[in-house]
Amino acid sequence: MESFALKRIAAVASHLTPTAPPPQQQQALSMEATASAAAASVFDHLEQAPEDPILGITVAYNKDPHPGKVNLGVGAYRTEEGKPLILNVVRRAEERLLADRSKNKEYLPITGLADFNKRSAMLILGSDSPAVVEKRLVTAQCLSGTGSLRVGAEFLARHYGVKLVFLPTPTWGNHFKVFMNAGLAVKTYRYYDNKTRGLDYEGMLEDIGAAPSGSVILLHACAHNPTGVDPTPQQWEGIRQAIRNRGHLPFFDSAYQGFASGSLDKDALAVRTFVADGGECFIAQSFAKNMGLYGERVGALSIVSKSSGVATRVESQLKLVIRPMYSNPPIHGASIVALVLGDGDLFSEWTVELKGMADRIISMRHKLYDALRARGTPGDWTHILKQIGMFSFTGLNKEQVQFMTREYRIYMTLDGRISMAGLSLKTVPLLADAIHAAVTGAKA
Amino acid sequence: MASGLVRNGAKRFMSTAAAPASSVPAGARSGWWEAVQPAARDPILGVTEAFLADSDPKKVNVGVGAYRNDEGKPVVLECVRKAEQIIAGKQNMEYLPMGGLVKFNDLSVKLAYGDTAPVLEEKRVAAVQTLSGTGACRLFADFQKRFKPDSRIYIPVPTWANHHNIWRDARVEAHTFRYYKPSTRGLDFEGLMEDLKKAPEGSFVLLHACAHNPTGVDPTADQWKEMSQLFKSNGLFPFFDMAYQGFASGDTVRDAQAIRIFMEDGHQLACAQSFAKNMGLYGQRVGCLSVVCDNSQQAVNVKSQLQQIARPMYSNPPLHGAQIVTTVLSDPELKEQWYKEVKVMADRIIGMREALKSNLEKLGSSLPWKHITEQIGMFCYSGLTEDQVDRLTKEFHIYMTRNGRISMAGVTTGNVEYLANAIHEVTK
Numbered sequence: 094m095e096s097f098a099l100k101r102i103a104a105v106a107s108h109l110t111p112t113a114p115p116p117q118q119q120q121a122l123s124m125e126a127t128a129s130a131a132a133a134s135v136f137d138h139l140e141q142a143p144e145d146p147i148l149g150i151t152v153a154y155n156k157d158p159h160p161g162k163v164n165l166g167v168g169a170y171r172t173e174e175g176k177p178l179i180l181n182v183v184r185r186a187e188e189r190l191l192a193d194r195s196k197n198k199e200y201l202p203i204t205g206l207a208d209f210n211k212r213s214a215m216l217i218l219g220s221d222s223p224a225v226v227e228k229r230l231v232t233a234q235c236l237s238g239t240g241s242l243r244v245g246a247e248f249l250a251r252h253y254g255v256k257l258v259f260l261p262t263p264t265w266g267n268h269f270k271v272f273m274n275a276g277l278a279v280k281t282y283r284y285y286d287n288k289t290r291g292l293d294y295e296g297m298l299e300d301i302g303a304a305p306s307g308s309v310i311l312l313h314a315c316a317h318n319p320t321g322v323d324p325t326p327q328q329w330e331g332i333r334q335a336i337r338n339r340g341h342l343p344f345f346d347s348a349y350q351g352f353a354s355g356s357l358d359k360d361a362l363a364v365r366t367f368v369a370d371g372g373e374c375f376i377a378q379s380f381a382k383n384m385g386l387y388g389e390r391v392g393a394l395s396i397v398s399k400s401s402g403v404a405t406r407v408e409s410q411l412k413l414v415i416r417p418m419y420s421n422p423p424i425h426g427a428s429i430v431a432l433v434l435g436d437g438d439l440f441s442e443w444t445v446e447l448k449g450m451a452d453r454i455i456s457m458r459h460k461l462y463d464a465l466r467a468r469g470t471p472g473d474w475t476h477i478l479k480q481i482g483m484f485s486f487t488g489l490n491k492e493q494v495q496f497m498t499r500e501y502r503i504y505m506t507l508d509g510r511i512s513m514a515g516l517s518l519k520t521v522p523l524l525a526d527a528i529h530a531a532v533t534g535a536k537a
Numbered sequence: 538m539a540s541g542l543v544r545n546g547a548k549r550f551m552s553t554a555a556a557p558a559s560s561v562p563a564g565a566r567s568g569w570w571e572a573v574q575p576a577a578r579d580p581i582l583g584v585t586e587a588f589l590a591d592s593d594p595k596k597v598n599v600g601v602g603a604y605r606n607d608e609g610k611p612v613v614l615e616c617v618r619k620a621e622q623i624i625a626g627k628q629n630m631e632y633l634p635m636g637g638l639v640k641f642n643d644l645s646v647k648l649a650y651g652d653t654a655p656v657l658e659e660k661r662v663a664a665v666q667t668l669s670g671t672g673a674c675r676l677f678a679d680f681q682k683r684f685k686p687d688s689r690i691y692i693p694v695p696t697w698a699n700h701h702n703i704w705r706d707a708r709v710e711a712h713t714f715r716y717y718k719p720s721t722r723g724l725d726f727e728g729l730m731e732d733l734k735k736a737p738e739g740s741f742v743l744l745h746a747c748a749h750n751p752t753g754v755d756p757t758a759d760q761w762k763e764m765s766q767l768f769k770s771n772g773l774f775p776f777f778d779m780a781y782q783g784f785a786s787g788d789t790v791r792d793a794q795a796i797r798i799f800m801e802d803g804h805q806l807a808c809a810q811s812f813a814k815n816m817g818l819y820g821q822r823v824g825c826l827s828v829v830c831d832n833s834q835q836a837v838n839v840k841s842q843l844q845q846i847a848r849p850m851y852s853n854p855p856l857h858g859a860q861i862v863t864t865v866l867s868d869p870e871l872k873e874q875w876y877k878e879v880k881v882m883a884d885r886i887i888g889m890r891e892a893l894k895s896n897l898e899k900l901g902s903s904l905p906w907k908h909i910t911e912q913i914g915m916f917c918y919s920g921l922t923e924d925q926v927d928r929l930t931k932e933f934h935i936y937m938t939r940n941g942r943i944s945m946a947g948v949t950t951g952n953v954e955y956l957a958n959a960i961h962e963v964t965k
Binding site: 137407426 | 578671852855
């Protein structure tokens with residue numbers, strides 16, 4: 094595993110089954126005692142798998158009885174009151190769907206809801222994108238960002254000549270297994286510069302240049318997870334040229350469009366400039382954060398190809414990946430997104446709500462920065478302001494994080510990543526105190 | 538819809554002409570996907586596509602296995618509508634755990650194994666929410682490959698076509714066993730036992746818990762018991778695909794009898810459950826995979842490993858459908874209503890079987906048709922050949938899969954005569 098691979102924190106979270114509710118009155122076959130002489134299970138040799146490093150944080154947080162605990166682990170948006178948020182437009186879309194008795198729950202096609210696919214693609218590419226206009230595009234609805242990445246990876250493992258993908262260091266922890274389980278080899282390219290807490294641009298270009306020609310290069314479209322460090326437009330241009338010069342295949346992970354800067358178009362700029370040069374690329378989109386649809390698993394995989402004839406064949410092969418995985422995608426979340434994207438009023442309102450979320454996060458960055466300055470916490474904390482999106486890579490190390498969890502009940506991943514979306518005016522002071530204590534080595 | 542606002546600096550890249558040659562090397566310009574072949578259409582889902590494209594007013598869709606009422610329309614169950622009203626406006630949409638909604642899993646396994654099943658009270662069952670039945674099978678197949686990499690899967694002939702795709706994509710070595718006997722249009726029990734006796738110890742065997750797809754032919758209770766004994770003596774692992782609990786006979790307990798029989802014999806089996814048909818939740822993708830283990834710690838281990846497979850596939854399963862099922866199954870009134878609605882669906886299908894058979898007999902068909910009413914569940918394995926099926930489609934606009942499988946759920950009082958007539962025409 095790469096060096097930033099996270100071990101779960103000391104708090105043990107076992108997968109407890111819930112207490113059984115009282116037995117129900119129901120006709121049931123009377124059960125004779127099970128044969129006690131049954132052979133041992135064929136799965137006897139299994140060990141318990143470790144907690145997922147990210148999702149395990151929330152598990153540990155939930156188990157903590159301390160009232161002042163703060164969850165800065167998983168990247169789910171929270172309001173100022175610390176509550177999850179269902180967007181107004183989502184509520185309204187759901188109400189419409191519920192009221193429409195003519196709607197049924199039939200299977201979607203294998204590649205999902207056509208209307209959703211079309212609008213998702215236009216959202217990221219722009220409706221006047223050459224890929225859209227020239228029909229060089231295949232879009233399949235998938236299970237959020239994870240599912241889109243996995244289906245794309247499976248397709249590459251079957252049909253692409255270079256079975257090697259390069260991930261930035263660091264990256265979202267789950268990226269590794271997504272590509273590896275699909276059958277691709279995984280390597281990394283330099284990305285985050287520890288010293289500047291910014292982009293290691295030279296290192297990135299060097300590694301891209303050294304990668305075998307035709308490699309798949311995973312790029313975070315905006316709001317890099319976990320660092321929040323994005324290339325500037327000029328740097329994106331340099332990256333684009335480096336990738337095209339080596340004949341690499343760019344695979345964008347777009348999980349925060351609109352959520353990073355507050356502008357849908359601005360956050361899509363990197364993707365659009367790549368598509369505009371006429372080359373091919375993969376794009377995985379998620380509506381988990383920007384539409385708050387997390388648990389409904391809404392996403393899309395788009396493949397931009399050289400010609401429309403290719404697009405048809407690609408789509409047919411995508412179906413062969415999807416069918417034995419889950420047959421067809423879930424209808425609920427995609428219906429909501431299609432409604433919102435397709436209705437002028439809902440869409441406008443969505444952009445306002447989206448900007449509201451992005452602005453609150455940006456304001457939390459400022460508040461945290463100010464609080465650290467006010468405490469005279471040693472170090473340069475401007476990276477908190479420069480980084481973008483849901484996360485900030487604080488630069489805190491594993492020991493400091495464990496200290497903060499133990500003494501201040503701050504739950505965050507061991508790589509020093511905090512979810513800015515989990516902060517509020519109330520909790521900023523606590524976090525600032527915790528960081529200050531951790532950095533200065535003061536005891537609680 | 539916001540159009541692509543592009544800053545001037547980037548505008549020069551927005552032209553449709555290819556970028557200057559220096560920035561896109563020749564190798565990249567030829568495209569990477571030229572060698573991609575068009576894949577064959579899915580044999581089942583492709584039928585509905587073709588049906589939808591047909592404009593003939595008499596067309597009949599007895600292809601995909603989705604329930605239709607007597608007007609030929611899809612049905613959303615009333616208990617489901619009520620559940621959705623209850624859910625609406627209340628929940629947040631946070632990520633579920635990787636293993637899905639815990640309460641959903643709890644209720645699912647109670648439905649499959651019985652509320653008071655000892656394995657449940659002893660917490661010996663690892664259960665995770667999955668993407669319907671397909672997702673449950675795939676998760677298990679990947680799990681089998683990971684922890685029993687040299688094991689085989691034995692698949693009945695015939696079976697739902699996607700079963701082969703699933704275990705193939707999981708890279709598990711697949712073998713088959715005889716199941717359907719064309720001459721009787723019933724179970725080839727001798728062939729089944731013979732083939733499974735040859736399976737090496739440690740092999741996994743895929744069994745349809747009830748309402749076998751595509752044949753509708755199920756073993757009797759005695760036959761299940763004999764199979765159970767064979768599995769025990771030969772060390773075979775039973776994997777049940779249960780997609781039609783309640784839908785086959787109208788009785789959820791009766792439809793689970795095969796599983797209960799194996800459980801009584803102490804097997805540690807696994808089960809894939811789907812709520813697509815019996816709760817009409819098709820597109821919501823709601824299912825559950827459960828694995829019976831030695832003890833509760835092992836169940837914890839197994840569940841954690843299943844989650845490790847789910848995480849890089851889709852992270853966590855979708856919320857909405859699981860909330861619906863949980864609401865229905867945990868509310869006594871809604872659950873009662875569900876039982877009634879499932880029975881209505883099962884009874885309508887049984888009625889259509891009788892109608893189709895009697896219509897064919899009335900038409901004077903000399904062929905035997907009793908298998909129509911002896912088979913159970915959504916499908917009837919008619920015995921029609923591929924040529925006969927093609928004629929049905931071309932001449933009569935009747936759509937079914939080319940193996941002669943008729944989805945009885947697509948048969949109505951309005952089309953049963955037309956269907957019988959057409960079948961008679963192509964078989965006389």
